[in-house]
Amino acid sequence: MTKNLLSRAAVFAAGLLLSTVALANEGGNLQQSGTDLNDKASLQRGAALFVNYCGGCHSLKYVRYARIAEDLGLSEDDVQAHLNFTGGKIGDHVISAMPPELATAAFGKAPPDLSLVGRVRGSDWIYTYLKSFYLDESRPVGWNNTLFVNASMPNPLWELQGVQQPVYGKKTASGDLPVDGFTISQPGRQDAKQFDRTVRDITAFLEYAGEPVALKRQGVGVWAILFLVFFSLMAWLLKHEYWRDVH
Secondary structure, eight states: OHHHHHHHHHHHHHHHHHHHHHHHHTTSOOOOOOOOTTOHHHHHHHHHHHHHHTTTTOOEEEEEHHHHHHHTTOOHHHHHHHTOOSOOOTTSEEOOSSOHHHHHHHHSSOOOOOTTHHHHTOHHHHHHHHTOEEEOTTSTTSEEESSSTTOSOOOTTHHHHEEEEEEEOOOOTTSOOOEEEEEEEEEOSSOHHHHHHHHHHHHHHHHHHHOTTHHHHHHHHHHHHHHHHHHHHHHHHHHHHHHTTOO
């Protein structure tokens, strides 16, 4: 038994170490997203932002337009008019507007589906990633990212955020120049506070897309707890009735 406990502890420690190393390789510290899945207005804005700035390349193949309409309090007509740019039906999955072969020709490989990115990466990772793009002439697309280093993706939100230039720190022993911060060389259409909300809304929508049932889980949980309380009361009353004549 002791060996099993030690073995499990070793496996857990190894997994924690690998997770820490992976995070360090992808740029380090994460910013808190502050998403709220109960804020339907944020989810609605995030859905619109996603299809306009991300949906041209990325799909949500495990989410249907009809489910978005139901969960986010939108009519099917609104979804078809403002969130569906591929001509699909309301019951179809959310696919990207760019055909896979065209995406492969443009980027070297088809952009990944983002249905589960909220569950795999977490909301803080998405939030930080979308805010961490900067100009880098050495990259094929002209952009780099401090969280996901050498990502083969341009900044989709640069018009809103503005153009970020890196502020480099001291050269490391290996000769690398770490990026310590950013400076805006070309202002975008939004100020910092507005852009934070934009990124938070997109992050919230992707978090929802990764697990749509999360919106209903709390409501179901409340009813489940009320049922258990009622059942416990009835069970106690029944026991009291059966045993009241037993001394």
